[in-house]
Structure formats: structure tokens, C-alpha cells
Amino acid sequence: MTDTTVRTGAAPTLHDVAREAGVSLATASRVLNGSNRKVAEAYRERVQAAADRLGYTANISAQAIARGTSATVALLVADIADPYFGQIASGVAHAADEAGLIVTIAMTERDPAREVALVRTLRGQRPRGIVLAASRDTASDTDALSAEIAAVQSVGGRIVTLGAALPGTRVVAYENEAGARALAGRLAALGYREAVVLAGPEGLRTSDDRLAGFTQGFADGGGEVTQVVRGSISRDAGYEAMSELLSAGLAPGTLVFGISDVVAIGAISAIRDAGREPGADLAVAGFDDIVTGRDVTPGLTTVHLPLEELGAQALRAAVDPDWTPPEPVSLEVLLRDSTPPRA
Structure with a gap:
């Protein structure tokens, strides 16, 4: 074992580690790159100690070759x-x-x-x-x-x-569809009877499932989705779609369902910029419960998804090789100030 085996300023190599540990290059590789082949514990300790002394970091590509995956x-x-x-x-x-x-x-x-x-x-x-x-x-x-x-x-x-x-x-x-259905049912129970939906492009699975669930749940509660406006799923798309609806005329008390929270937050901004009041004038709800939606004013009604x-x-x-599919995660409707009860 030598005291100094690496050129000053040069990154240590696997060859350097093998020389420092007094083992073959193959043995050093098996230890540091995670090969399935067994190495005696004494050799393993010598290689790891040499790598630590030299500041050696394993090559991810080499690990992938040794293990089959990185x-x-x-x-x-x-x-x-x-x-x-x-x-x-x-x-x-x-x-x-x-x-x-x-x-x-x-x-x-x-x-x-x-x-x-x-x-x-x-x-x-x-x-x-x-x-x-x-x-x-x-x-x-x-x-x-x-x-x-x-x-x-x-x-x-x-x-x-x-x-x-x-x-x-x-x-x-x-379950996107079930979550949106539950949201719509709760909002219908608050007295809402007319809704517009700001949806994603037709055929986008998440958007279509949420739209179907909301439409059905709202109808079951005695309400009606009168219009669906499609666009991308983004804050700016929500703002633009809401601005168009406001220009065409939207009655006070109408419920706006943004297919995601970011779309709904864009809609809230458009309502406020048009001189109208989110919540008291035009109600807004979203889906996902992103952190930002908890801090906007008024607080955004939504469906909580445990995203993390x-x-x-x-x-x-x-x-996990032994992983078994869990039950679908439970979704929770969160009513906040953006959808106050209607008389």
C-alpha cells in the first residue's frame, strides 16, 4: 500500500484505488461498482478505505454495467x-x-x-x-x-x-372522476345551479375524467354545466379563458370549475382584473390542492390530492421488487371561501 498514488490535481481513478488497496482492478470494481459477485469482507474493507482516502467517486456508467441498472x-x-x-x-x-x-x-x-x-x-x-x-x-x-x-x-x-x-x-x-363528482355534489348542495368548466384539450385523460365526473355530480345535485371552454392546463390558459367568458357576459352566482388548481388560479386573477369579485360574485373551484391554492385570496375550493x-x-x-399495488388514494373535497354558500 502506498502513501501517495494520485497526481496532484488529478481525479483519482479505479486503478488508483486498486493500487492503493493492493488488490486487482476487478476486485476494486466489484466492490465500488456494486457487482453481484461476492468479495471477501477483508478486501471489501481495504478497497472502501482506499477509496475514502483518495476521495474516489464511483462512475455511474460503470455501476450500471456491473449491476445491470444504475x-x-x-x-x-x-x-x-x-x-x-x-x-x-x-x-x-x-x-x-x-x-x-x-x-x-x-x-x-x-x-x-x-x-x-x-x-x-x-x-x-x-x-x-x-x-x-x-x-x-x-x-x-x-x-x-x-x-x-x-x-x-x-x-x-x-x-x-x-x-x-x-x-x-x-x-x-x-380516481379523478370520483373526486370531481364529489366536488360537484358538494357545490350543488351549497346552492349553485349553473357552472362553466375550464378544461384541458379534448382527449387528455385527466381533464376528460374530471370533466365527466363534475358534469355528472353537478347534474345529480340539480345543477347544469352550461359551457365548457378548452385550453392548455396552465395558469395563463385559465386567465385567457376566463377573460373571454367575462367579455361575453357571465351572470353573478355562476360557478367556475378549473380543471386544475393552476387553471382556477388564473381564472381568479382574470375575475379580479375585470373588476369583479372572486367568490362573492363568481365562485371558483379547482382540483389538486397545490400549496399556492391555499394562500390565494379568497382561499380556493378544491379536491385534495396527496401529491407528495x-x-x-x-x-x-x-x-421495490416485492411491491404490490395499494388501494387508490383517497381524495378529499376542501370547501374554502372561493365558493361561499348561495341562498
Whole structure:
């Protein structure tokens, strides 16, 4: 064992560690890159001690070759700027940290071709698992994505979807339609009889499920959805759609359901900018219970999704070989000041 084996300023290599520990390069690699082949404990301790002295950090690509998968998981979201996905990412990241894993995040922008391309690229990095958190268009062709999912699984990775399952994936389920139905029923019970919905593009599974549930629940309570305005799922889309409705004329007491909280928050801003009062004049409700919605004025009525817990569940589904599907997470209607009771 030598006292100094690395050039000043140069990053230590696996060769340096092997020389420092007095073992073969293969033995050092098995210890530090996580090979399934057993190494005597005395050698393992010598290699680890040498790596610590030299400040050696294992090469992730080398680990992936030795183990078949890397110490990473990937999370694909529609838009990282959306707090909904930010809270899911937080749950994934915390659970990954507990498991000693690193999270890579990429955006699909709800583009099916982009999602396929990202999964294909990630496959080459051999992640332990990939979490698909973005909703997808029911009309899109999933054959290409299914082929990539099979390819990831063939090299030891797992694919997890949030909300709706895809063939060959594990799924962490929650019931958008039932949650929206319950919300609509509670709002109808408060005396609302006319509603407009600010929805996502037709065919987007999450939006369509929430729209169907809300429409049915509101009708069951004696109300009617009189108009559906479609756009992207964003704060700006909510603002724009609400501004158009206000320009066309919207009666006081009308209920506005934003298909997500960010859409509803955009609608609240448009109502206020038009000189009208959110809540007392035009009621607004959303879905997701993002943190921002708790702080806007008036407080936003919504359906609570445990987003961080969903993220953590998805991570566990991606890495636990003995994982069993849990029951769909429970959703809770939260009534706040944006939907005061109507006489």
C-alpha cells in the first residue's frame, strides 16, 4: 500500500484505488461498482478505505454495467413549472434519497413523440425505474411507447404510471372522476345551479375524467354545466379563458370549475382584473390542492390530492421488487371561501 498514488490535481481513478488497496482492478470494481459477485469482507474493507482516502467517486456508467441498472430513477412530467408536478417530484426525490438513489427529471410537454424519445434516451442510461407522471391523450398511438417500455424492462428497469395504467407498467392510481363528482355534489348542495368548466384539450385523460365526473355530480345535485371552454392546463390558459367568458357576459352566482388548481388560479386573477369579485360574485373551484391554492385570496375550493405521497408511492413501485399495488388514494373535497354558500 502506498502513501501517495494520485497526481496532484488529478481525479483519482479505479486503478488508483486498486493500487492503493493492493488488490486487482476487478476486485476494486466489484466492490465500488456494486457487482453481484461476492468479495471477501477483508478486501471489501481495504478497497472502501482506499477509496475514502483518495476521495474516489464511483462512475455511474460503470455501476450500471456491473449491476445491470444504475442508481438513478427518472421522472417524466408535463411541465416542471406546474406546482402539481413540483409536489410530485418532491415526493419522488425524498423517497429516492431514502433509497440512496438519484432522480433525473425531464419534461414531455404532453407530446407523445417527445415522451417516447425521452424513454428511449433514458433506456441507454439504465435507470432503476422511470415514473411517467404526465397525463396523455387517449387518442394517441401508444404502440411506440409500449415498445420502449418493453425495452426498458428487458434491461432490468421498471416503468410506473400515475393515474391511468399502460400495458406492462405498474400504476399508482387515483380516481379523478370520483373526486370531481364529489366536488360537484358538494357545490350543488351549497346552492349553485349553473357552472362553466375550464378544461384541458379534448382527449387528455385527466381533464376528460374530471370533466365527466363534475358534469355528472353537478347534474345529480340539480345543477347544469352550461359551457365548457378548452385550453392548455396552465395558469395563463385559465386567465385567457376566463377573460373571454367575462367579455361575453357571465351572470353573478355562476360557478367556475378549473380543471386544475393552476387553471382556477388564473381564472381568479382574470375575475379580479375585470373588476369583479372572486367568490362573492363568481365562485371558483379547482382540483389538486397545490400549496399556492391555499394562500390565494379568497382561499380556493378544491379536491385534495396527496401529491407528495403519490410521488413517494411511485418511487417505491419503481424500485421495490416485492411491491404490490395499494388501494387508490383517497381524495378529499376542501370547501374554502372561493365558493361561499348561495341562498
